[in-house]
Amino acid sequence: MIVNFEAHASNERTFLSWVRTAVAIVGFGLAASRLGETSAPHWASYIMLGAGVTVVLTAWLRMRHVRKRIDRDEHLPDDDGPAEALLLMLVMTLFVLLGSFAIHVAP
Numbered sequence: 001m002i003v004n005f006e007a008h009a010s011n012e013r014t015f016l017s018w019v020r021t022a023v024a025i026v027g028f029g030l031a032a033s034r035l036g037e038t039s040a041p042h043w044a045s046y047i048m049l050g051a052g053v054t055v056v057l058t059a060w061l062r063m064r065h066v067r068k069r070i071d072r073d074e075h076l077p078d079d080d081g082p083a084e085a086l087l088l089m090l091v092m093t094l095f096v097l098l099g100s101f102a103i104h105v106a107p
Contacts, residue, residue, distance in 0.1 A: 018059035025094040026052035032101040
C-alpha cells in the first residue's frame, strides 16, 4: 500500500481538475472564435492557448510541490497561496478571453 495514498490521490485529482478546466475553457474559446462570420485575430487564439498551457504547467508544478510535502514526516503549514492565486487568476483570464471571443463573434 502506498503511504498517504488518500492524500496523493486527492492531489492528483486536484491537478486533473485544473487540466480539465483549462482544456474546456480553451476549447470553448477556440470554438467560439470560429463560429462568427469574421474570425478572431490569430494573436487572440495564441494568447488563449498560452494561458491554457500556463494553467496546466502551474498546476503540474503545484502538484509536484504538494507531493513532496505529503511525503515529508513533519506537519507543515499550508503555503500554497501564491500558486493557487496564480491559477485562479489565469482561469479568470481565460474566462475573460472567452467572453471577448463571444462579444467579437456575436452578430
